[in-house]
Amino acid sequence: MTNFGNYEERVKGFSWALSEQELGYQPGQIINIGWYCSDRICQLGKADKTALIWEGFTGEKKIFSYNDIRLYSNVFAQFLTDLGIKAGDRVCLFMDRVPELYIGFVGILKTGAIAQPLFSAFGEESLFIRLENAQTSAIFTQKKHVSKVRKIRERLPHLKHIIIVDYDGKTPLQAREVAFSMEGSKKVEHYDIYPTYAETPSVLHYTSGTTGMPKGVQHVHYSLISQYLTAKWVLDLKDDDIYWCTADPGWVTGTSYGIIAPFSLGITQCVLDSGFSAEAWYKFIEKNRVTVWYSAPTAIRSLMKAGDEIIKKFDLSSLRHLASVGEPLNPEAVNWSIRVFGKPFHDTYWQTETGCIVITNFPGMPVKPGSMGRPFPGITATVLNPNNYEPYPEPGRIGLIGLKPGWPSMMRTYWNNEEAYKNKFRNGWYLTGDRARIDKEGYFWFVGRDDDVINTAGHLVSPFEVESALLEHPSVAESAVVSKPDPINMEVVKAFVTLKPGFTPSKDLELDIMNFIRKKLSPLAMPQEIEFVDSLPKTRSGKIMRRILHAKEWGEEIGDTSTLEND
Numbered sequence: 272m273t274n275f276g277n278y279e280e281r282v283k284g285f286s287w288a289l290s291e292q293e294l295g296y297q298p299g300q301i302i303n304i305g306w307y308c309s310d311r312i313c314q315l316g317k318a319d320k321t322a323l324i325w326e327g328f329t330g331e332k333k334i335f336s337y338n339d340i341r342l343y344s345n346v347f348a349q350f351l352t353d354l355g356i357k358a359g360d361r362v363c364l365f366m367d368r369v370p371e372l373y374i375g376f377v378g379i380l381k382t383g384a385i386a387q388p389l390f391s392a393f394g395e396e397s398l399f400i401r402l403e404n405a406q407t408s409a410i411f412t413q414k415k416h417v418s419k420v421r422k423i424r425e426r427l428p429h430l431k432h433i434i435i436v437d438y439d440g441k442t443p444l445q446a447r448e449v450a451f452s453m454e455g456s457k458k459v460e461h462y463d464i465y466p467t468y469a470e471t472p473s474v475l476h477y478t479s480g481t482t483g484m485p486k487g488v489q490h491v492h493y494s495l496i497s498q499y500l501t502a503k504w505v506l507d508l509k510d511d512d513i514y515w516c517t518a519d520p521g522w523v524t525g526t527s528y529g530i531i532a533p534f535s536l537g538i539t540q541c542v543l544d545s546g547f548s549a550e551a552w553y554k555f556i557e558k559n560r561v562t563v564w565y566s567a568p569t570a571i572r573s574l575m576k577a578g579d580e581i582i583k584k585f586d587l588s589s590l591r592h593l594a595s596v597g598e599p600l601n602p603e604a605v606n607w608s609i610r611v612f613g614k615p616f617h618d619t620y621w622q623t624e625t626g627c628i629v630i631t632n633f634p635g636m637p638v639k640p641g642s643m644g645r646p647f648p649g650i651t652a653t654v655l656n657p658n659n660y661e662p663y664p665e666p667g668r669i670g671l672i673g674l675k676p677g678w679p680s681m682m683r684t685y686w687n688n689e690e691a692y693k694n695k696f697r698n699g700w701y702l703t704g705d706r707a708r709i710d711k712e713g714y715f716w717f718v719g720r721d722d723d724v725i726n727t728a729g730h731l732v733s734p735f736e737v738e739s740a741l742l743e744h745p746s747v748a749e750s751a752v753v754s755k756p757d758p759i760n761m762e763v764v765k766a767f768v769t770l771k772p773g774f775t776p777s778k779d780l781e782l783d784i785m786n787f788i789r790k791k792l793s794p795l796a797m798p799q800e801i802e803f804v805d806s807l808p809k810t811r812s813g814k815i816m817r818r819i820l821h822a823k824e825w826g827e828e829i830g831d832t833s834t835l836e837n838d
């Protein structure tokens with residue numbers, strides 16, 4: 272039995288009050304995510320239950336119970352309060368995936384301050400842009416990253432406290448720096464949690480910025496109501512699960528479903544703080560007996576590239592439910608996962624702005640490979656005509672994905688940029704900036720980001736569809752499809768391709784791939800050219816940046832690249 276059950280029954284008469292009741296929340300009362308993620312689980316009698324199984328890149332392992340999360344988050348909260356941090360102040364987490372990142376997040380929320388997680392691989396300029404924009408008061412970081420903060424602190428007068436969580440006393444502390452040791456501090460049995468309410472700001476996430484400058488997406492404590500229920504129904508999390516969310520909390524998946532959802536559900540989750548390798552990942556699943564696994568297409572394609580043979584070396588029979596987010600999930604990836612794991616990856620579609628999963632393949636419902644699935648109950652999703660922002664009355668038309676605002680975890684604004692926020696709405700719909708079509712059964716099919724969709728001689732071509740066809744060729748590891756200028760058709764399709772190990776670029780291979788995809792695509796969608804490349808430009812969160820390839824083809828400015836993986 273899945274937690275979700277039957278789609279039609281769940282949709283009928285759905286109300287978010289269901290989630291409020293399960294969490295024991297009454298409208299108008301205090302709601303604090305930090306409390307829900309720790310104290311409440313202890314009160315429910317699960318103080319000794321394992322909350323976090325952590326493994327570092329050296330193989331070091333630590334285990335934290337829910338009582339540990341409660342006590343250590345109190346330690347964080349008390350420390351911040353003693354420093355003078357007040358409700359509403361922005362407190363940045365700039366760390367690798369160490370336990371302090373997860374527990375510190377809970378602690379910050381207990382103080383009423385706004386948690387601002389930033390990916391630790393950011394260079395100092397990327398960090399500067401975001402700390403400056405948010406006027407951040409304090410930053411938690413590690414020794415290995417503090418040099419980046421030192422380079423920019425003079426330009427950040429608001430940044431009063433630079434808190435080092437693993438200070439070893441070897442080199443002297445510099446201006447504004449202070450040492451903090453979570454496990455070395457005296458445990459704080461009682462902390463007076465700040466009385467946050469539904470609309471009190473909680474988390475500030477900077478978007479990965481595939482286009483334009485990164486914007487600070489502002490969430491509130493009430494977001495919990497969506498994050499809790501979507502995790503329960505879509506990820507099918509149950510009391511005895513061992514859950515692994517591979518996303519870094521520098522991005523929204525790593526907070527909504529890597530901290531808030533699993534902790535508020537009282538689930539055991541594990542975290543691997545090391546870079547990607549297929550071997551290490553499979554080993555981690557085997558060792559921890561992972562049951563629910565939430566990952567991303569870019570990682571899945573890397574696993575596919577590593578081949579099927581290696582999988583046979585591991586016992587992955589614990590896996591019960593698989594889900595994916597971040598980019599469109601190619602049908603080939605779904606079919607591959609059925610072949611090698613005996614179960615499909617379930618696509619989940621959402622955004623930093625939506626705070627929770629909004630369209631998805633539900634557990635127990637048939638997966639149509641290549642489709643994102645159906646809207647979550649309580650979410651009204653549609654495809655809008657781009658000319659008048661009215662929903663298309665008939666299925667099958669490609670248009671803009673629009674969402675009816677009003678679910679609990681919808682962003683409340685862009686930090687200091689109300690204008691950009693307002694600009695996301697038309698005719699009462701929130702515009703996601705993505706295009707899709709809906710089939711007769713109400714399943715959504717992703718077409719592309721608005722800026723990535725190709726218009727060749729007046730026909731819309733979905734880069735996702737072309738990329739998915741390419742991926743089915745045995746030599747193709749990854750691909751990115753963009754438009755290039757053309758005197759007759761204005762734009763034509765061009766594909767960039769990386770190859771699997773054992774294949775080398777050649778004219779013959781290009782022809783072979785062209786002949787292969789010709790059978791799958793309409794003539795208009797056929798690439799005019801395939802360019803073999805060693806790697807594709809990606810954001811640090813793993814999304815292919817088609818914008819950069821597009822700009823090169825058109826001889827345009829590349830724009831902001833602060834989220835580019837290798838800058």
Ligand code: WT7
Nearest residue numbers: 479524596597598599619620621622623705717
């Ligand atoms: C954009 C949002 C939400 C967590 C991570 C990304 C793309 C995301 C899917 C999917 C097709 C997807 C969209 C969306 N995207 N999930 N399942 N299928 N596209 O958050 O960085 O705010 O990016 O990622 O283009 O708008 P984000």
